[in-house]
Amino acid sequence: MEDFLKDVYTSIYKKWILFQQIDNCQIMLSSKDQNKIILKTKYGVANVIFYKFNIIELNVISKIDQESCFFLHFQMNNINHAINLFYEMVECLKTLIKKPKIKILLCCSGGLTTTYFAYKIDEAIQLFALDYEIAATGYNELFKKGEQYDVILLAPQVSFMYAKVKKIFKDKYLLNIPAQVFAKYDVKEILNLVDQELIKKRNKNGQVQLLSIRNKTITFHRKILCISLFRNRNRIHIAYRLYQSQSDIIVNNETIKQRITIQDIYDVIDTVLLNYPGI
Secondary structure (H helix, E strand, C coil): CHHHHHHHHHHHHHHHHHHCCCCCEEEECCHHHHHCCEECCCEEEEEEEEEHHHHEEEEEEEEECEEEEEEEECCCHHHHHHHHHHHHHHHHHHCCCCCCCEEEEEEHHHHHHHHHHHHHHHHHHHHCCCCCEEEEEEHHHHHHHHHHHHHHEEEEEEEHHHHHCCCCHCCCEEEEEEHHHHHHHCCHHHHHHHHHHHHHHHHHCCCCCCCCCCCCCCCCCCEEEEEEEECCEEEEEEEEEEEEECCCCCEEEEEEEEECCHHHHHHHHHHHHHHHHCC
């Protein structure tokens, strides 16, 4: 596409965004930067930022935890593609609500050992601002309390009761804690197990499957663009780096979306090539 048409489409796109009307969302041109459009809702802020070469940035930040929920760069080549990306951003912005936390219950024979484990897990939850609540109980109280929780974790000493507990709490996430995890009070691994179980459930409901890339050691003497795709909770990341040499990183960035297409990878390649053509 000729640069003149890209300029025209970018100008039209900017004006089109400012004329949009979205329920419970305020849209305005930044008073400090005329190349920035701000969208605000009760729980999130989105920005549309226009750079040289008709490169456009879309991003969404949660007001609840300041987490980046949507982030990408693309060059204006196709206005329909640009509009679809805007709609995706708005869709992400609308999902930012004050969601109830996932409640986890640890259960052992008497509740003493799981109380300490729950305390250590809660420290990690607070440190990393995770959307979890944690509590512990003895097995004799499980059937009174279990209905109030989303995830039930059985310690090794009561894991033989899995079938009985599952029969009663059919709609709960139920996991046996591996003996080595429980013995070491391995907080990181227990949170990984919960995350994996929740992702597995979402995948069964038709969500995008986990994408991965193998590690590989390479030797090179020119610029190389490396791209990795991975899931983090309910979002897909396209992480990319441009290397000048083994230790010299020129570009270190990522795209964050709830779902991806091959066009998102093309957008990454196009925008990097625009600034660094000799790749």
